[in-house]
Amino acid sequence: MLSAELQVASYPEGGVGPQHFSVVKVEVPDGADGLAEGEVLVRNTWTSVDPGLRLRLRAAAPEGYFSAFPLGAPMDGILTVGEVVASRAAGFTTGDTVWHSLGWREHSVVRASDEAMNGIGTLRQLELHGNEPQWFLGALGPMGLTAYAGLAVARALRGGEVLWVSAGAGAVGSLVAQMARLLGHHVIASTGSQEKVRWLQDTLGVDAFSYRDEEPGAALKRLAPDGIDVYFDNVGGDHLEAALDAMRMRGRIALCGSVSDYESEPRGPSNVFLATAKNLTLSGFRGSLYLDLLPEMQARVGRWLQEGHLVCPETVYDGLATAPQALADMLRGRTRGKTLVRL
Amino acid sequence: MLSAELQVASYPEGGVGPQHFSVVKVEVPDGADGLAEGEVLVRNTWTSVDPGLRLRLRAAAPEGYFSAFPLGAPMDGILTVGEVVASRAAGFTTGDTVWHSLGWREHSVVRASDEAMNGIGTLRQLELHGNEPQWFLGALGPMGLTAYAGLAVARALRGGEVLWVSAGAGAVGSLVAQMARLLGHHVIASTGSQEKVRWLQDTLGVDAFSYRDEEPGAALKRLAPDGIDVYFDNVGGDHLEAALDAMRMRGRIALCGSVSDYESEPRGPSNVFLATAKNLTLSGFRGSLYLDLLPEMQARVGRWLQEGHLVCPETVYDGLATAPQALADMLRGRTRGKTLVRL
Numbered sequence: 001m002l003s004a005e006l007q008v009a010s011y012p013e014g015g016v017g018p019q020h021f022s023v024v025k026v027e028v029p030d031g032a033d034g035l036a037e038g039e040v041l042v043r044n045t046w047t048s049v050d051p052g053l054r055l056r057l058r059a060a061a062p063e064g065y066f067s068a069f070p071l072g073a074p075m076d077g078i079l080t081v082g083e084v085v086a087s088r089a090a091g092f093t094t095g096d097t098v099w100h101s102l103g104w105r106e107h108s109v110v111r112a113s114d115e116a117m118n119g120i121g122t123l124r125q126l127e128l129h130g131n132e133p134q135w136f137l138g139a140l141g142p143m144g145l146t147a148y149a150g151l152a153v154a155r156a157l158r159g160g161e162v163l164w165v166s167a168g169a170g171a172v173g174s175l176v177a178q179m180a181r182l183l184g185h186h187v188i189a190s191t192g193s194q195e196k197v198r199w200l201q202d203t204l205g206v207d208a209f210s211y212r213d214e215e216p217g218a219a220l221k222r223l224a225p226d227g228i229d230v231y232f233d234n235v236g237g238d239h240l241e242a243a244l245d246a247m248r249m250r251g252r253i254a255l256c257g258s259v260s261d262y263e264s265e266p267r268g269p270s271n272v273f274l275a276t277a278k279n280l281t282l283s284g285f286r287g288s289l290y291l292d293l294l295p296e297m298q299a300r301v302g303r304w305l306q307e308g309h310l311v312c313p314e315t316v317y318d319g320l321a322t323a324p325q326a327l328a329d330m331l332r333g334r335t336r337g338k339t340l341v342r343l
Numbered sequence: 344m345l346s347a348e349l350q351v352a353s354y355p356e357g358g359v360g361p362q363h364f365s366v367v368k369v370e371v372p373d374g375a376d377g378l379a380e381g382e383v384l385v386r387n388t389w390t391s392v393d394p395g396l397r398l399r400l401r402a403a404a405p406e407g408y409f410s411a412f413p414l415g416a417p418m419d420g421i422l423t424v425g426e427v428v429a430s431r432a433a434g435f436t437t438g439d440t441v442w443h444s445l446g447w448r449e450h451s452v453v454r455a456s457d458e459a460m461n462g463i464g465t466l467r468q469l470e471l472h473g474n475e476p477q478w479f480l481g482a483l484g485p486m487g488l489t490a491y492a493g494l495a496v497a498r499a500l501r502g503g504e505v506l507w508v509s510a511g512a513g514a515v516g517s518l519v520a521q522m523a524r525l526l527g528h529h530v531i532a533s534t535g536s537q538e539k540v541r542w543l544q545d546t547l548g549v550d551a552f553s554y555r556d557e558e559p560g561a562a563l564k565r566l567a568p569d570g571i572d573v574y575f576d577n578v579g580g581d582h583l584e585a586a587l588d589a590m591r592m593r594g595r596i597a598l599c600g601s602v603s604d605y606e607s608e609p610r611g612p613s614n615v616f617l618a619t620a621k622n623l624t625l626s627g628f629r630g631s632l633y634l635d636l637l638p639e640m641q642a643r644v645g646r647w648l649q650e651g652h653l654v655c656p657e658t659v660y661d662g663l664a665t666a667p668q669a670l671a672d673m674l675r676g677r678t679r680g681k682t683l684v685r686l
Contacts, residue, residue, distance in 0.1 A: 153624075236616060255618045268611025273579060275598045275627025281496075282625040284618025 003028045004320050005074040005105035011058050016331060018324040020057070028107045032086040039111050040092045040123065044082035046134040047103040048141075049317075049326045049339040053078070078103030079121055079141060081133045082343075089123075097126045099136055104323055106343055120145070120288045131302045138338035139175055139305060139312040140298045146287030147175035148297040150254035151183070153283040153290075156230045159184025164220065164243060167234035168208060169196040171338065172256065176232045177206045178310045179301065185230070188223050190216060190239070203311065216242035232256060241269040247280050255284040313337025346371045347663050348417040348448030354401050359674060361667040363400070371450045375429040382454050383435045383466065387425035389477040390446040391484075392660075392669045392682040396421070421446030422464055422484060424476045425686075432466075440469045442479055447666055449686055463488070463631045474645045481681035482518055482648060482655040483641045489630030490518035491640040493597035494526070496626040496633075499573045502527025507563065507586060510577035511551060512539040514681065515599065519575045520549045521653045522644065528573070531566050533559060533582070546654065559585035575599060584612040590623055598627040656680025 002025040009022045029035055056069045056077075069075045080103030084096040089112035092098070101121030102108040110123045126136050138144065150172075151157055163180045167173040168189025177189045177200065187206040191197060200208035209219040216239050220228060224246065231243035231253045243253060275282065304310035315335035317326040323341045330339040345368040352365045372378055399412045399420075412418045423446030427439040432455035435441070444464030445451040453466045469479050481487065493515075494500055506523045510516040511532025520532045520543065530549040534540060543551035552562040559582050563571060567589065574586035574596045586596060618625065647653035658678035660669040666684045673682040 240615065241611075255615065257616075257619055268584075268613040268615055270611040272583065272598065272611055272615075272625075273600075275625065276600055276629065278627065279629055279632055280627045282615075282618065284621065284623045286619065286622055289622055 001028060001030050002026065003105065003107040006320060006323055007074055008057065008069050008071050010071065016054060016057060016324065016328050018321075018328070021324040023321050028109060029086065032088050035086060035088040035109065036111075038089050039087075039109055040084050040089050040098070041086040042080075042082040042098060042100065042108045042110055043085045044080045044103065044106055044108060044343050046082075046137055047080040047320075047323065047341045047343060048078055048137040049323065049330055049335075049341060050078065051331060053327060054331055074102070074105050077101050077121065079137055080104075080108065081126065081136050082108070092123070092125065097128055097133055099124055099126055099141070104320070104341075106320055120291065127298075129299075129302060130306050131298075132305075134314065134316075134340050134342075135302070135305055135312070136298075137340060138314065139301055139310065142287060143171050143338070144175055144297055144301050145290060145294055146172050146256065147179055148301070149285055149287045149290035149293055150176060150232050150256050151179060151230075152293055153285045154230050154232065154252040154254040154281075156180065156185065156252065156254075157183060161229035162186045162188070162224045162227070162248075163230040163232065164188045164190070164224070164228050164246075165232040165234070166190045166211075166216075166239045168200055168204075168206070170234060173232070173234050174200075174204060174337075175301075175310075175312065177204050178304075180230075180232075181206055182304055182309055186224070188220070188228070190219065211239070217245055220246040227251075230254070237267050237269075241271055244269055244271045244274045244280070247274070247278055249278050251278060251280045253280065253282040255282055315339050317341045319343070344371060344373050345369065346448065346450040349663060349666055350417055351400065351412050351414050353414065359397060359400060359667065359671050361664075361671070364667040366664050371452060372429065375431050378429060378431040378452065379454075381432050382430075382452055383427050383432050383441070384429040385423075385425040385441060385443060385451045385453055386428045387423045387446065387449055387451060387686050389425075389480055390423040390663075390666065390684045390686060391421055391480040392666060392673055392678075392684060393421065394674065396670060397674055417445070417448050420444050420464065422480055423447075423451065424469070424479050425451070435466070435468070440471055440476055442467055442469055442484070447663070447684075449663055463634065470641075472642075472645060473649050474641075475648075477657065477659075477683050477685075478645070478648055478655070479641075480683060481657065482644055482653065485630060486514050486681070487518055487640055487644050488633060488637055489515050489599065490522055491644070492628055492630045492633035492636055493519060493575050493599050494522060494573075495636055496628045497573050497575065497595040497597040497624075499523065499528065499595065499597075500526060504572035505529045505531070505567045505570070505591075506573040506575065507531045507533070507567070507571050507589075508575040508577070509533045509554075509559075509582045511543055511547075511549070513577060516575070516577050517543075517547060517680075518644075518653075518655065520547050521647075523573075523575075524549055525647055525652055529567070531563070531571070533562065533578075554582070560588055563589040570594075573597070580610050580612075584614055587612055587614045587617045587623070590617070590621055592621050594621060594623045596623065596625040598625055658682050660684045662686070 006021050012020045100110045100123040113122050163185040165176045168177045169191040181187045189200045189208045197208045227248035228246050349364050355363045443453045443466040456465050506528040508519045511520045512534040523530045532543045532551045540551040570591035571589045
């Protein structure tokens with residue numbers, strides 16, 4: 001049968017738009033007979049729109065990143081949720097809800113990988129347990145895992161401490177702030193505008209400040225006069241330095257990213273020596289290396305989502321053909337929270 | 344009865360010397376009758392000579408350090424080994440070998456502290472098990488604990504990896520290098536002269552380089568072309584930066600001290616962001632917070648010392664009255680390894 005997929009038609013020079021993609025009908029198997037051993041056919045229902053795609057929409061991707069997408073072919077590495085409609089892979093049955101990384105198409109033929117190849121985008125059964133399927137692309141997916149893994153490596157899952165998260169209104173930061181609050185921490189979130197400060201305070205229910213209006217060090221003294229125990233770092237630079245200063249004995253820092261280093265010459269914190277005096281631990285981490293935490297995270301965060309204690313805003317586009325516009329809008333900052341396409 | 348102690352007679356303006364101390368005979372109890380409940384009388388046999396004493400030999404100690412020593416009184420905070428000659432403290436019996444922190448005197452009346460006060464210098468029974476008593480002031484004492492605790496926080500006790508230790512010919516560094524070699528690591532030690540490089544290679548049996556003759560980054564590429572897994576940092580600054588560059592995935596760094604920051608404006612590593620990409624952990628620590636590791640460390644390191652697999656050079660002075668000269672010599676770099684006074 002024929003099914004639609006989005007192919008890269010040309011590489012954008014400036015802004016990405018629908019003109020750089022083509023909707024193409026391609027032949028997919030009608031059922032299990034058309035599949036090879038170990039393959040499943042998935043009818044995709046929700047697909048993710050991620051900023052990282054932009055880096056691969058060029059003839060040669062920057063060194064150290066994934067390879068560039070070829071022209072005239074669908075993109076890969078895009079997490080997608082769907083339902084199995086035919087299976088020749090052990091452990092997968094028609095009707096299963098799954099995720100996999102062959103998104104931006106209506107149907108995908110996906111090979112079930114062996115254990116050794118297990119990664120975040122590997123074909124995986126999803127236990128809905130009352131969760132909405134698209135949540136697995138946001139709070140219950142890679143973003144949620146990054147937030148939860150950071151709290152785990154910072155030994156912050158038991159609550160009862162003072163935790164600061166930078167870029168607290170961002171995709172990962174807003175999940176960290178809410179998870180930490182629900183775990184029983186006193187949460188301080190920093191962000192870049194008073195509008196976001198209000199959202200953090202009123203909607204997410206945490207303390208917040210804008211680093212554009214107040215030095216992080218001064219804000220921490222005001223909001224946490226006895227110091228902080230945990231810092232979830234999405235920024236680096238002067239934020240990391242302020243955290244080292246404000247840390248109490250045996251504090252922990254989860255190093256998730258350092259946006260400040262992207263924009264200018266990396267500036268190292270001049271007070272790393274405080275880590276020795278205060279017995280601090282700084283843990284760099286990537287969520288994708290903590291897949292063992294995924295079931296635990298999905299169980300806890302799924303319950304919070306269903307009970308309305310945790311919010312994860314979504315901007316939803318309808319139909320495969322809208323995906324390029326969704327990407328364009330997201331890259332221009334016109335979407336809010338997780339950007340999704342319903343297929 | 345009368346027993347000798349060293350009192351601070353005056354604060355040195357420049358170099359420390361015997362003229363700044365007085366040997367004074369003071370009255371100590373003859374036996375248990377002269378002790379209060381909870382006290383023991385110790386005949387000291389070995390006492391430690393530590394560089395940190397110099398900072399307290401002044402009218403006002405620098406902020407953040409221990410307080411200054413008063414004039415006309417013996418110093419405290421000096422780890423000492425001795426034998427119990429009388430006891431009114433539960434758990435301590437005549438003949439026990441102990442350590443405590445009231446050194447630089449022939450006899451000490453020491454109060455056995457309650458659990459809550461437990462610190463590295465607290466009165467503690469030593470199980471000799473064939474060890475020489477003075478080893479407990481060096482490889483089996485605070486220095487050994489700092490080395491071992493650093494290996495523990497860097498999850499490096501199981502061996503089989505590539506480990507770099509800076510200041511590798513120093514008191515702590517030379518223990519780290521030897522313990523790591525005996526645990527089965529490939530050990531690279533850095534130091535500041537070719538003479539020390541030869542000692543590290545020939546006597547300690549590890550790879551070594553001098554940072555005065557070769558950039559740490561270049562030396563690591565030469566000695567560990569596939570990268571390093573563990574870095575024991577006694578230096579900070581450019582050494583820490585080189586380690587972050589050379590680290591393999593899931594590498595660990597034990598932050599023990601940053602000598603380079605003492606001499607000049609602290610310079611932060613500009614590549615902390617690599618910790619995220621490579622899932623690295625940086626753990627600041629102080630050995631004194633890891634007293635729970637002391638028995639394990641003493642058992643393992645004691646066996647290595649007895650079997651001659653691990654060396655800890657000593658410079659020994661004889662008699663209490665030589666302690667000020669020992670301190671003066673050590674501060675001028677005229678002693679080698681652990682400086683000790685036999686009483």
